[in-house]
Amino acid sequence: MLGVMDSFQATIDADGRIEPRDAMPEGYRKTLIRQIAQHAHSEIIGMQPEGNWISRAPSLRRKAILMAKVQDEAGHGLYLYAAAETLGVDRADLLDLLHAGKQKYSSIFNYPTLTWADIGAIGWLVDGAAIVNQVPLCRCSYGPYARAMVRVCKEESFHQRQGFEILHTLCNGTPAQKEMAQDALNRWWWPSLMMFGPPDASSTHSEQSMAWGIKRHSNDELRQRFVDMTVPQADVLGIRVPDDELTYDEATGRYSFTQPDFAELYEVVKGNGPCNQERLAHRVKAHEDGAWVREAAAAYAEKQAKKMQGSAA
Numbered sequence: 001m002l003g004v005m006d007s008f009q010a011t012i013d014a015d016g017r018i019e020p021r022d023a024m025p026e027g028y029r030k031t032l033i034r035q036i037a038q039h040a041h042s043e044i045i046g047m048q049p050e051g052n053w054i055s056r057a058p059s060l061r062r063k064a065i066l067m068a069k070v071q072d073e074a075g076h077g078l079y080l081y082a083a084a085e086t087l088g089v090d091r092a093d094l095l096d097l098l099h100a101g102k103q104k105y106s107s108i109f110n111y112p113t114l115t116w117a118d119i120g121a122i123g124w125l126v127d128g129a130a131i132v133n134q135v136p137l138c139r140c141s142y143g144p145y146a147r148a149m150v151r152v153c154k155e156e157s158f159h160q161r162q163g164f165e166i167l168h169t170l171c172n173g174t175p176a177q178k179e180m181a182q183d184a185l186n187r188w189w190w191p192s193l194m195m196f197g198p199p200d201a202s203s204t205h206s207e208q209s210m211a212w213g214i215k216r217h218s219n220d221e222l223r224q225r226f227v228d229m230t231v232p233q234a235d236v237l238g239i240r241v242p243d244d245e246l247t248y249d250e251a252t253g254r255y256s257f258t259q260p261d262f263a264e265l266y267e268v269v270k271g272n273g274p275c276n277q278e279r280l281a282h283r284v285k286a287h288e289d290g291a292w293v294r295e296a297a298a299a300y301a302e303k304q305a306k307k308m309q310g311s312a313a
C-alpha cells in the first residue's frame with residue numbers, strides 16, 4: 001500500500017497538482033509559504049513606485065490607465081495571500097512578518113521612480129521580467145498557486161504592453177523625451193536582471209524547488225530568456241541596452257550579456273537599497289491607517305454571523 005508521502009511523490013512524478021488537503025512534506029509547505037508570501041508582498045509593495053506617479057501622469061488617459069494598473073497589483077497581492085492561506089497560514093501573520101522585516105519582497109521595488117519614463121520602464125522591464133518568471137509558475141505543482149498565476153500573467157501582459165507604449169511614445173517624441181527613455185533604461189536594466197535572483201551556483205532553493213516542480217527553470221535560464229526577449233524590443237524603441245558586452249550569437253539565437261552586480265542585489269535584499277526604509281515605513285503606515293477598515297469588516301462579519309445563527313434557530 002502507498003504511504004501518504006509516496007502518493008505526494010507519485011503526483012509530483014506524474015506532473016500532477018498537489019491540492020491543499022493532500023499530504024505534503026513540511027519542507028514543501030514551508031517553501032511555498034516563503035515564495036508565495038514573498039511574491040504577495042512584492043505585489044503590494046510594488047504599488048508604491050508607480051502609485052507615486054498617479055497624480056503626475058501627463059494626461060487623464062495616462063492617469064486612468066496607471067490607476068487601473070496599480071489596482072491590478074493590489075488584486076494580485078490578494079490572490080496570492082489567498083493562495084498562501086490554503087497552506088494553513090493567516091495573511092495577518094504574513095503581513096506582520098513583512099512589517100517586522102522577517103519576510104522579503106522583490107529587490108526591484110527598492111529603486112526610485114525619478115521621471116515619467118520610469119513608469120514606462122517598470123511596465124516594460126519589470127512586468128516583462130515578471131511574465132518571464134511567472135509563466136512557468138502557471139505549471140507549478142501546487143494547484144492554488146498555479147491557478148492564481150494564470151490570471152496574474154494575463155494582467156501582467158497588459159501591463160507590459162502599456163509600459164512599452166509609454167516608452168514608444170517618448171521615443172517618437174522630442175529628443176529630450178527620447179533621452180528620458182534612454183536614461184530610464186540605463187537605470188532599470190541592471191535591477192531588472194537582478195529580479196531573477198542569484199546565479200544558479202549561489203541559489204539556495206532552486207535545486208529542491210525544481211525537484212518539487214515549484215520552479216520549472218533556474219534563475220539563470222529565466223534571466224537569459226528575459227534578455228533574449230527584451231533586446232529586440234529595445235531595438236524597436238531605438239534605445240540601447242546599457243551593456244557594451246552584449247552580443248548576439250546567430251548559431252544559438254541567444255545573446256551573451258554582462259551579469260548584473262550581485263553584490264548590489266545582496267545589499268538591497270539585506271535592506272540597504274536606495275528606498276528600502278521608505279517603502280517599508282510607507283507600508284506599515286498604510287496598514288496602521290487601515291486598521292479601522294479591518295475592525296469594521298470584522299464587526300460586520302460578526303453581526304452577519306449572529307443574524308444567520310438567529311434565523312437558523
Ligand code: FAQ
Binds near residue numbers: 126
Ligand atoms: N529580491 O535560492 P534563491 C511583481 C532571495 S514581480 C529579493 O534563488 P528562490 C510584479 C530568495 O528569497 C516580483 N529577494 O530563491 C509587479 C532567497 O532568500 P530566502 C515578485 C530575492 O525563491 C510588477 C535568496 O535570495 N515575483 O511583483 C530575490 O528559489 C510591477 C536565495 O535565492 C516573485 O516573487 C530578489 N530579486 O528564487 C508588481 C516571483 N532573488 O527566502 C508591481 C516568485 C532571490 O532564503 C509592479 N518568486 N531572493 O531568505 C520566485 O520565482 C523566486 O522566489 C525567485 C527567487 C526567482 C525570486
